[in-house]
Amino acid sequence: MKNMNENYHIPVLYNEVLDNLITNKDGIYIDCTLGGGGHSEGILKSISEMGKLISIDQDENAINFSKKRLEKYQSKWSVYKNNFENLDVPLYMGGIDKVDGILMDIGVSSEQLDDAYRGFSYKYDSRLDMRMDQNNSLSAYDVVNNYSEEQLSKIIFEYGEERHARKIAKLICFERKKNKIETTLQLVAIIKRAYTERSSKHPAKKTFQAIRMEVNRELEVLEIAIKKGVDLLKPGGRIAVITFHSLEDRLVKNLFRDLASTCNCPPGLPICVCGVIPKIKLITKKPIIPQDEELKNNNRAHSSKLRIAERI
């Protein structure tokens, strides 16, 4: 495990998150994506001794690292290893009904990406894995070796927005008939064969992203968690979501829009018959993106977008 002086993960949009999320210094907050604990530490520093933070991560390594980093905040901090689709569970366990703020900083941490053994990166050779929760049964190995050609093509196209999806899926299925595809670099070599043209981005980037999203059910979990999260907020409480991918940002944007929509009855009706009651109001009509200074210092902040909504 890394020591505290090494960078596990640099939190993105740090000030923007804290400025918008903390509306009550004595309040209760949930950080759904603890990672290296950067945002969690920011929240803990911002709240009073009366305040409380509950942090969640599904990755044992992240939990162990951050437990050491944040041990001095024990009196107002608790941490749970769980999928954040279950963000209501630690609240019920702690007898808490509603909270003042919820943060989701979606995706993988730099530590997960750079850990050669986790199989997230197309740069290192390792067994195909990509599970954020090492107890999950589905891994990248299963997706690559057991999904049908149609299933592979669909996820690579939809989650990776990869225009060579069909060709990549076909090549994977052709190769795995001879021998199982065991490692990341074997998969990279197959993907490269689908690319005849030169590309400024690594040819495996989109396919790896798609497989990772499938293995960890990333879009499905995000939707469930935002809906649950909004219902767990006190009036005036806020939900902040950081995404790194256009598909995720679109999902957040559309979901926030739906949850913020007001009565759509035809004008002139004496009473509302549609029953649509907005649950939230949008704090960010357009997403907040990093300033140039942040982009200079943290390459991984590129493409990050922060959207915030407030419970009505």
Ligand SMILES: C[S@@+](CC[C@H](N)C(=O)[O-])C[C@H]1O[C@@H](n2cnc3c(N)ncnc32)[C@H](O)[C@@H]1O
């Ligand atoms: C981008 S990092 C968060 C970094 C963190 N904000 C910080 O300041 O270090 C995302 C973290 O969320 C965790 N994660 C992603 N999806 C999750 C999920 N569905 N449930 C629980 N944890 C999840 C990952 O394991 C990873 O540690």
